[in-house]
Amino acid sequence: xxxxxxxxxxxxxxxxxxxxxxxxxxxxxxxxxxxxxxxxxxxxxxxxxxxxxxxxxxxxxxxxxxxxxxxxxxxxxxxxxxxxxxxxxxxxxxxxxxxxxxxxxxxxxxxxxxxxxxxxxxxxxxxxxxxxxxxxxxxxxxxxxxxxxxxxxxxxxxxxxxxxxxxxxxxxxxxxxxxxxxxxxxxxxxxxxxxxxxxxxxxxxxxxxxxxxxxxxxxxxxxxxxxxxxxxxxxxxxxxxxxxxxxxx
Amino acid sequence: xxxxxxxxxxxxxxxxxxxxxxxxxxxxxxxxxxxxxxxxxxxxxxxxxxxxxxxxxxxxxxxxxxxxxxxxxxxxxxxxxxxxxxxxxxxxxxxxxxxxxxxxxxxxxxxxxxxxxxxxxxxxxxxxxxxxxxxxxxxxxxxxxxxxxxxxxxxxxxxxxxxxxxxxxxxxxxxxxxxxxxxxxxxxxxxxxxxxxxxxxxxxxxxxxxxxxxxxxxxxxxxxxxxxxxxxxxxxxxxxxxxxxxxxxxxxxxxxxxxxxxxxxxxxxxxxxxxxxxxxxxxxxxxxxxxxxxxxxxxxxxxxxxxxxxxxxxxxxxxxxxxxxxxxxxxxxxxxxxxxxxxxxxxxxxxxxxxxxxxxxxxxxxxxxxxxxxxxxxxxxxxxxxxxxxxx
Numbered sequence: 122x123x124x125x126x127x128x129x130x131x132x133x134x135x136x137x138x139x140x141x142x143x144x145x146x147x148x149x150x151x152x153x154x155x156x157x158x159x160x161x162x163x164x165x166x167x168x169x170x171x172x173x174x175x176x177x178x179x180x181x182x183x184x185x186x187x188x189x190x191x192x193x194x195x196x197x198x199x200x201x202x203x204x205x206x207x208x209x210x211x212x213x214x215x216x217x218x219x220x221x222x223x224x225x226x227x228x229x230x231x232x233x234x235x236x237x238x239x240x241x242x243x244x245x246x247x248x249x250x251x252x253x254x255x256x257x258x259x260x261x262x263x264x265x266x267x268x269x270x271x272x273x274x275x276x277x278x279x280x281x282x283x284x285x286x287x288x289x290x291x292x293x294x295x296x297x298x299x300x301x302x303x304x305x306x307x308x309x310x311x312x313x314x315x316x317x318x319x320x321x322x323x324x325x326x327x328x329x330x331x332x333x334x335x336x337x338x339x340x341x342x343x344x345x346x347x348x349x350x351x352x353x354x355x356x357x358x359x360x361x362x363x364x365x366x367x368x369x370x
Numbered sequence: 371x372x373x374x375x376x377x378x379x380x381x382x383x384x385x386x387x388x389x390x391x392x393x394x395x396x397x398x399x400x401x402x403x404x405x406x407x408x409x410x411x412x413x414x415x416x417x418x419x420x421x422x423x424x425x426x427x428x429x430x431x432x433x434x435x436x437x438x439x440x441x442x443x444x445x446x447x448x449x450x451x452x453x454x455x456x457x458x459x460x461x462x463x464x465x466x467x468x469x470x471x472x473x474x475x476x477x478x479x480x481x482x483x484x485x486x487x488x489x490x491x492x493x494x495x496x497x498x499x500x501x502x503x504x505x506x507x508x509x510x511x512x513x514x515x516x517x518x519x520x521x522x523x524x525x526x527x528x529x530x531x532x533x534x535x536x537x538x539x540x541x542x543x544x545x546x547x548x549x550x551x552x553x554x555x556x557x558x559x560x561x562x563x564x565x566x567x568x569x570x571x572x573x574x575x576x577x578x579x580x581x582x583x584x585x586x587x588x589x590x591x592x593x594x595x596x597x598x599x600x601x602x603x604x605x606x607x608x609x610x611x612x613x614x615x616x617x618x619x620x621x622x623x624x625x626x627x628x629x630x631x632x633x634x635x636x637x638x639x640x641x642x643x644x645x646x647x648x649x650x651x652x653x654x655x656x657x658x659x660x661x662x663x664x665x666x667x668x669x670x671x672x673x674x675x676x677x678x679x680x681x682x683x684x685x686x687x688x689x690x691x692x693x694x695x696x697x698x699x700x701x702x703x704x705x706x707x708x709x710x711x712x713x714x715x716x717x718x719x720x721x722x723x724x725x726x727x728x729x730x731x732x733x734x735x736x737x738x739x740x741x742x743x744x745x746x747x748x749x750x751x752x753x754x755x756x757x758x759x760x761x762x
Contacts, residue, residue, distance in 0.1 A: 175757070184421045198604045209599040213390040222383050254390070270388060274603060337442040361450070 125153045126309045132181035141167045143333035156309040156324030165313045173203045202276030206283040212256035223365040227274035241269040256294040261292025278309045331364045373609045385620045390554040402576035410565045425451045426471035469501035470494030472509045556655040565637035571719035573629045577695035578731025581663035582680035588667035589676040622656030642723040647730035651719040658712045658744035665747040668754035692717035712743040717730030
């Protein structure tokens with residue numbers, strides 16, 4: 122059992138002439154919530170897609186749980202769960218049917234999938250709405266189902282790509298509590314967000330990425346101390362200091 | 371085993387999603403029924419009271435064999451031949467009282483007995499091809515029997531000498547041997563059932579239309595990353611392609627069951643002498659249409675372009691392929707054009723089987739063409755299918 126559950130080494134990916142990810146390396150430890158921050162188009166989602174085996178890197182290596190993504194993508198998929206920033210759900214189906222389907226696709230039997238769906242719906246506070254079609258849900262509820270779907274494969278490492286976009290404080294808080302509970306149960310998490318206070322609250326370490334490069338890495342306190350006393354500096358100031366104040370696409 | 375399991379799960383999920391979408395169900399099942407009902411009603415007057423064709427005969431001989439033949443023909447009630455003087459028959463055609471007639475020439479008897487060529491005359495009004503065809507057939511039958519008579523006379527003359535021939539050649543064959551024919555009552559004349567054309571036509575159109583619209587649903591899944599989520603969940607690319615294909619097959623099978631069922635029970639269609647062949651053609655059509663939908667999804671890049679391509683392809687291929695009107699009434703160039711579409715092959719097979727009494731063996735070419743289209747679509751889909759925008 123290694124301390125580091127995920128190891129990404131010198132990851133590179135180009136789309137045409139544009140380098141989307143340019144030599145990024147980092148690790149995620151067991152039971153760690155690792156934050157990946159960056160402006161729009163910085164390369165965060167591309168990194169998650171490479172880590173989650175759906176996009177092949179041009180160069181570099183990824184190991185998750187001691188398994189190489191390049192050599193054993195099927196084995197890696199058994200260890201990970203992905204919550205994309207899009208609501209990757211079937212709106213016509215009920216919350217339970219969505220979860221059961223994703224669970225069964227992950228290899229669970231029918232009964233196991235139903236049990237896991239009930240557990241995860243309870244975890245995200247939607248067990249009482251299990252039979253309702255997802256299209257009838259509010260944005261926050263859909264986000265929570267999106268998270269629950271990522272948990273159906275009972276992953277060791279969870280990728281959360283901006284899971285709190287456009288939802289109310291109550292739903293956001295519920296998602297925070299869920300993530301912290303999952304970590305306490307042994308799960309590692311890679312978390313991307315534009316909300317600096319979220320990263321500050323949840324993440325034990327943060328990597329800041331811009332133009333496809335990792336430009337800073339450390340604990341929130343370490344990042345803050347680079348520009349001033351940690352108690353007086355916010356993570357947002359650090360972020361703007363690192364990535365500049367110019368508008369991005 | 372894993373691929374099969376994932377394929378079945380994806381197909382079952384797609385069917386569930388389809389059944390929970392009221393507009394999708396209405397589009398795939400109710401729309402075609404409405405079109406079939408509408409067009410069957412609109413076309414019901416094409417030949418509502420189909421009547422037996424009346425064969426009018428005339429002769430320019432004062433006396434002779436033609437009179438004897440005409441007597442025989444008019445005596446038969448089932449044949450219902452009508453005799454008219456030649457000039458009166460010509461006037462009747464000109465004044466559109468009758469569609470046409472068959473006339474014996476003035477030298478009919480002498481020509482027949484002396485071995486000279488003689489011709490039956492068919493006079494038909496322009497624009498009535500059915501009657502013209504019937505008169506031509508009737509004339510050919512009479513000519514054929516008359517030729518046999520002439521051969522018999524020549525044979526008698528050659529073997530026994532001209533003296534053996536009857537003095538009055540016109541009396542030859544008295545007793546009914548000169549011209550023999552049989553008429554058979556096969557049942558009442560049935561009115562044309564437009565549904566025999568409209569049901570397979572709109573079935574073909576909407577099976578392909580629904581499958582093409584399935585491309586939009588696949589694109590939606592690609593854009594909202596559910597396909598990519600499936601992949602990170604452990605689904606294989608081939609499972610997704612096969613699952614989407616199987617889901618489209620399920621939908622097509624539902625359409626077949628509902629629309630053929632409604633056709634048989636509500637519209638009184640007749641599947642012809644080989645219903646099994648109709649089922650085989652239907653199955654091939656569904657296999658091809660499902661492949662068409664998955665292929666379309668593999669070629670487009672956005673949900674909007676998938677919708678546009680589906681509508682455009684369906685509305686273009688349906689009329690070219692004979693879904694809106696029978697191909698056999700269209701000009702030859704249109705019939706050739708139809709062969710470029712799977713719709714055309716399907717409709718040709720359905721028309722042959724359901725309208726023209728063909729059997730399974732008569733539509734093997736159409737079946738093979740449909741299978742070839744389906745295979746080609748499937749190969750393109752397998753090569754080009756992507757799970758995520760810009761991804762694998």
